[in-house]
Amino acid sequence: MTSYLFKNAHIVDPVTGTDTQKDILIVDGVIERIDEGIVSDDAILLDLAGKTVTPGFCDMHVHFREPGFEYKEDIRSGAAAAAAGGFTAVACMPNTDPPIDNASVVTLILQKAHGLTVDVYPIGCVTKARRGESLAPMVELREAGVVAFSDDGSPVHNTKLLRTALEYASMLDVPIIQHAEDPLLFVGGAMNESVVSTELGLPPISRLAEDTVVRRDIAFTEYVNGKYHLAHMSTAGAADAVREAKLRGLRVTSEVAPHHFSLTDESVRGYDSNFKMNPPLRTADDVRAMKEALRDGIADVIATDHAPHAMDEKDVEFVYAPFGIIGLETALGLAVTELLLQEWLTLPQLIEKFSTNPRRILGLEQLRIEAGAQANLSIIDLGVQWTVDVTRFRSKARNSPFHGRVLTGKAFGIFNKGRMILSE
Amino acid sequence: MSSLSIQHLLGLHEVPREDIQLILDSTDTFLEILDRPIKKVPTLQGKTVVNLFFENSTRTRISFELAERRLSADVVNFATSSSSVSKGETLLDTARNIEAMKVDIVVMRHSAAGSGHFLSTRCTSKFINAGDGAHEHPTQGLLDMFSIRQKFGTLEGLRVCIIGDIAHSRVARSNIYGLITMGAEVAVCGPPSMIPFDMEKLGVRVFTSLPDALRFSDAINVLRIQLERDAGADFPSLREYRNTFGITRERLDAAGKDITVLHPGPINRGVEIESEVADGPYSVILPQVTNGVAIRMAVLYLIGTKAE
Numbered sequence: 001m002t003s004y005l006f007k008n009a010h011i012v013d014p015v016t017g018t019d020t021q022k023d024i025l026i027v028d029g030v031i032e033r034i035d036e037g038i039v040s041d042d043a044i045l046l047d048l049a050g051k052t053v054t055p056g057f058c059d060m061h062v063h064f065r066e067p068g069f070e071y072k073e074d075i076r077s078g079a080a081a082a083a084a085g086g087f088t089a090v091a092c093m094p095n096t097d098p099p100i101d102n103a104s105v106v107t108l109i110l111q112k113a114h115g116l117t118v119d120v121y122p123i124g125c126v127t128k129a130r131r132g133e134s135l136a137p138m139v140e141l142r143e144a145g146v147v148a149f150s151d152d153g154s155p156v157h158n159t160k161l162l163r164t165a166l167e168y169a170s171m172l173d174v175p176i177i178q179h180a181e182d183p184l185l186f187v188g189g190a191m192n193e194s195v196v197s198t199e200l201g202l203p204p205i206s207r208l209a210e211d212t213v214v215r216r217d218i219a220f221t222e223y224v225n226g227k228y229h230l231a232h233m234s235t236a237g238a239a240d241a242v243r244e245a246k247l248r249g250l251r252v253t254s255e256v257a258p259h260h261f262s263l264t265d266e267s268v269r270g271y272d273s274n275f276k277m278n279p280p281l282r283t284a285d286d287v288r289a290m291k292e293a294l295r296d297g298i299a300d301v302i303a304t305d306h307a308p309h310a311m312d313e314k315d316v317e318f319v320y321a322p323f324g325i326i327g328l329e330t331a332l333g334l335a336v337t338e339l340l341l342q343e344w345l346t347l348p349q350l351i352e353k354f355s356t357n358p359r360r361i362l363g364l365e366q367l368r369i370e371a372g373a374q375a376n377l378s379i380i381d382l383g384v385q386w387t388v389d390v391t392r393f394r395s396k397a398r399n400s401p402f403h404g405r406v407l408t409g410k411a412f413g414i415f416n417k418g419r420m421i422l423s424e
Numbered sequence: 425m426s427s428l429s430i431q432h433l434l435g436l437h438e439v440p441r442e443d444i445q446l447i448l449d450s451t452d453t454f455l456e457i458l459d460r461p462i463k464k465v466p467t468l469q470g471k472t473v474v475n476l477f478f479e480n481s482t483r484t485r486i487s488f489e490l491a492e493r494r495l496s497a498d499v500v501n502f503a504t505s506s507s508s509v510s511k512g513e514t515l516l517d518t519a520r521n522i523e524a525m526k527v528d529i530v531v532m533r534h535s536a537a538g539s540g541h542f543l544s545t546r547c548t549s550k551f552i553n554a555g556d557g558a559h560e561h562p563t564q565g566l567l568d569m570f571s572i573r574q575k576f577g578t579l580e581g582l583r584v585c586i587i588g589d590i591a592h593s594r595v596a597r598s599n600i601y602g603l604i605t606m607g608a609e610v611a612v613c614g615p616p617s618m619i620p621f622d623m624e625k626l627g628v629r630v631f632t633s634l635p636d637a638l639r640f641s642d643a644i645n646v647l648r649i650q651l652e653r654d655a656g657a658d659f660p661s662l663r664e665y666r667n668t669f670g671i672t673r674e675r676l677d678a679a680g681k682d683i684t685v686l687h688p689g690p691i692n693r694g695v696e697i698e699s700e701v702a703d704g705p706y707s708v709i710l711p712q713v714t715n716g717v718a719i720r721m722a723v724l725y726l727i728g729t730k731a732e
Binding site for chain 1: 437514515534541558559560594597621622623626
């Protein structure tokens with residue numbers, strides 16, 4: 001029986017409405033007591049003065065590349081990066097090889113993740129092989145353990161199939177997570193269409209590729225009463241569409257990636273492919289719209305779209321580089337620096353975006369910090385200033401645009417399944 | 425003689441006016457060399473220049489090579505057909521391998537915008553961009569500016585309009601950046617589907633009416649319509665393009681003034697420009713080609729002899 005005693009923890013739990021400074025005694029992975037001045041002889045003692053303890057963070061949008069692309073990342077290294085970033089759970093996207101379009105791949109991933117401190121929840125494909133031609137076996141996938149469906153990396157663009165998918169998945173009460181992008185408008189593009197793409201001569205991706213698909217998808221969701229989650233929202237127009245959908249009470253949710261609230265397409269000057277991702281970095285107006293969407297609850301979730309690539313894949317001409325950046329180990333720092341300190345979000349709101357809301361959308365058990373509950377906790381330091389150094393990342397990949405950036409706020413550690421992992 | 429502030433010539437964007445002035449002024453000297461019986465000076469003797477051409481080019485490559493040889497540089501040519509690129513080697517590996525053979529200047533043409541920026545931050549050679557995707561073609565921009573200056577004596581206050589497929593044109597971008605820096609008023613003209621997003625924010629006027637554009641202009645730079653580009657993608661047909669935006673004698677006459685005509689070549693006669701205009705009295709198309717060699721000599725000299 002292993003016990004942990006966290007002394008002087010600032011406990012913030014939006015679910016129970018807790019905001020207090022107390023000690024937490026954890027015995028065998030279960031919170032036994034929360035009180036002042038707890039004493040224990042046999043517990044492992046950790047003084048958390050100055051640290052904040054929250055319900056465990058969940059990143060509902062990561063690419064762990066296994067099976068198929070283990071040289072970029074695998075479940076073990078991805079989970080280590082998640083832990084270092086303060087996450088106790090992740091949902092991994094199915095654009096693997098083979099893709100997660102049948103139960104055996106789900107089982108493989110769950111087996112690989114078994115025993116890790118971070119919970120790994122697979123997301124199944126909407127369509128077989130992500131080809132957008134026919135539905136994947138959703139019931140089989142759900143029974144095997146997937147928490148949502150997505151063809152992420154590609155949109156479900158066939159409108160007939162989109163309707164069917166939204167209808168069919170609604171009986172399982174799991175969301176369709178859409179990578180909203182019109183493939184015809186997107187084709188060949190490398191960066192956001194703006195005066196910067198005009199100046200740089202890079203093939204542009206118009207915001208219309210996202211805006212129009214989100215509007216269309218919402219109409220479908222309303223028509224069939226589907227459950228729809230918009231992945232990596234990046235445009236002001238998409239945020240407007242989600243705002244209207246929420247006002248009408250539709251089952252529509254959305255997420256924003258940290259880079260979409262902290263960088264603009266101005267960063268692409270210099271042609272560094274670490275600033276190339278899809279959706280692309282947008283304009284200052286869009287960044288502001290993402291912050292407003294998070295503040296107003298239009299964006300429910302902060303999710304990283306953690307997309308590891310090998311160094312040699314990224315270190316090529318901008319137009320030939322693959323899309324995507326890693327985000328697990330910088331997400332919290334960016335959220336604190338850009339959102340909390342700039343007063344776009346309160347601390348309970350920030351925790352909702354990282355924990356409560358993604359878990360609710362994926363139908364995971366809601367975490368509570370109270371006696372008798374499983375201890376599933378993120379321990380974060382909201383005051384520490386640090387400089388991002390990609391060489392110290394736990395991820396196999398180094399493709400981050402934030403190398404060298406000074407951030408405030410960093411994960412101190414996580415606690416889950418009776419085990420603690422400290423970030424440093 | 426003073427020296428450039430820039431280390432490489434990757435584009436004309438944000439190149440200071442003094443640098444452009446210096447290149448244009450030096451070109452006069454090199455132009456004079458081209459009229460001598462022996463068109464060769466020892467300026468770059470002992471220096472090695474590699475022409476890395478990852479995209480088809482005849483005139484730019486020949487122009488650079490002539491410029492290099494007339495400056496007595498040792499010249500090595502590398503084109504995709506004879507390269508290892510087809511074997512899957514990355515641009516970075518190719519460049520580093522060539523650099524390991526101790527070259528001084530790399531002249532590069534590549535289909536990817538920004539490829540010069542990409543390599544110049546990872547290699548130690550001096551880089552001269554000979555065209556990167558739809559981004560820039562700075563020596564073309566400079567030779568166009570030089571040719572206009574040759575005709576008018578100055579660029580300050582001149583009105584220059586670039587006509588054609590602006591969105592895909594590196595020539596347009598280099599002209600725009602350079603001309604604005606030198607005090608010219610710049611416009612573009614073409615079908616709106618070929619004008620890139622938020623073009624006005626680069627400080628240019630946008631015309632979709634050719635007659636209006638011609639009335640504006642002291643000089644026009646007529647871009648080649650790329651016949652190999654998917655016809656019907658950005659405009660309905662070559663016939664309709666010619667009828668709407670083709671530069672004809674009749675349209676120039678209707679503007680009521682003598683407009684200097686430039687074209688970066690190669691010309692599609694009878695498509696974007698009529699032969700009577702291309703070969704006419706206000707055309708500087710052939711002087712452009714001559715000036716191109718002199719401009720490249722000036723650039724190679726100024727970049728190649730600049731102290732580290």
